[in-house]
Amino acid sequence: MSQDAQSLISDDDIGRFRRDGAVVLRQVFSPHWLDRLAQGIERNLALPGPMAIHYTGEDAPGRFFGDYCNWQRIPQYRYFVTRSPAAAMAARLMGSKHAQFFHEHVLVKEPGTEEPTPWHHDLPYYCVDGDDTVSFWTPLDPVPEQVCPNFVAGSHRWGKLFYPRMFRDGENYDYNGSGYEPVPDIEGEPDDYDVLSWSLEPGDTLAFNYKTLHNAPPNPGPGRRRGFAHRWLGDDVRFCERPGKSSPPFPEMGVDLKPGDCMREDWFPVIWPPGGDEEGAAA
Template identity: 30%
Template structure:
């Protein structure tokens, strides 16, 4: 894995997202490619698995407007899976062993780092659904600014098969409601206001889309508004998102937040995140700590 530059770090803090071309070397690319096979996708045991495409169709049948213009024609699945790292050694190793954690701590300006787990986003060829623009913060049970996602494509990505887009500077926006991903409709129980209709008015926002290849990464801040295009191509799009927490993050059980997978069995509001679920994996005084 290569080092990141001061210019890239400054870009992250100014814009809330930074594209890091060729971050991973061929060895890491091969290990991730092997981890995320059809066999893994076929076996949901122990994983928090959400079938966004099927959920969207069910909600559409009840009258909810979707972002895909013709979801009935979808020929592929759109899944998200959380906490693969406890079962897949390659995922744990990329997320928790040197050099990724120290690199990300350096990027965020943090003296310690907790691993906040990861998710795999599988947009199969023809899955059509956009990922609605959203911030991650309203899905997470925490407060603070030093939380980021390292999003990495495992297949080549462009505008036709799930390219990620980021609203520059939106990490300084207020927090908005979490949505159901295939629609801008807020998740039931949300207390924050809905994001504006960004998909319908893209020219009004400073959005940057990044075509990307295996080995590249895009790091975004927990409040940066981001989303991805649908997959209208004949190529699958697999992506792995690693999440990390720095010095200023504290546990906070958020009313209306959807992801129980981001809740801890032991932490109470105001705690540092150190726990079995979100292990401390690196500090500048101790170095790496094996979870």
Template identity: 25%
Template structure:
């Protein structure tokens, strides 16, 4: 599966692109099972039930280092080639991956934001692949985008606890983007996006891989607090170190 010119144009215009199905049902189930294994192990380490653990924690990072199923998915040649094409680079490396879970009746909305203001990258040459592990519907908390807003440049980082962006009359342009399990949404690191709470009776789990141009350089001044800063071993202005930020794929 390769992206065609119309898809590339759509991504450039809107800042996001729905692609699917990217994974067959058996691979989706393998990732779900891998997540179950990790949740069981991590909750047991803390001496709490898995249900209690997942009520408190909603995001887990660098799963590619914790389970081979996520390491394999992160390096999927189809997905990494698409990421390289959308960025417009030859090779991509991982910034990090993460799972975000919205359990039924126990989640909250994620406010409107761009990702890039939180990342210690010198330039916005990165995309996220938001891969649905469950059917993501408007009721369960699917992604919402403001099409084209990525072309308006970077804005200051949003305070996730207090800020609430008001689009005014532009709110009519907001698009809910429901996708079935196994489908993906690539989105630009400057895209404006949000997700509502999960008001359904089903889980809403998503595996997100963040790919950047392999030649991206480290800029801690752009985001001094990001947890990935602790994993960087190169000086400011250097290309990210391969051990914690490996090159995982390339354009065809």
């Protein structure tokens, strides 16, 4: 394990991550990395990828922009993914021997944006299954607690899969398979859940398991809320099929795997330990 990861993530951080499914990590990314991400996000906004979505209605205030799977075409994203401490941090949090990069997801809420991000957890969207997972949500702007993503502590240990939901309207995906439940009414029954949230500064990052329920409020204030999410896979993660289209739609994009297969390293490179395929070859 790199000295960077050892010094940036304490044993207490690891304990909280495993217990709660979410933890805040303070000042783990220097301005060097944040500047690169900021440049990349501006490039992404100017040149959206094929899967970009504008969630804000035409006449609504603000702007809620989302895009993903651009790390190979945006040099600043690629540099961050392959050179920053993120991969070593992911391996340390997951307790994994290696960290394989899954994808990035940029979510920008400009000042005055009224759209929330609905309660959901990430695993049912994905063509992967396993416990050794971590998403980092790295803000490029100060984030007051009232607009910070919220997490239901311990929900990654419930042993449940909830229907994925459309970000635009909160409707469930049309998954015609068994084993999925509607997301509970967390805001309607607040006493039943331990909801975690924090005030964040640039350099901080949120780390959470793919199974942890979370949402994000609107951004009604005067400041931007640029978030760069980077998703990592650990030792026990394998390919799986969902009863509908996954998001990102990697099977439709050409990832040819069978349930139980290890994830292809040409599409999902092993970044930690160093020496793996840091470039990747996916289209």
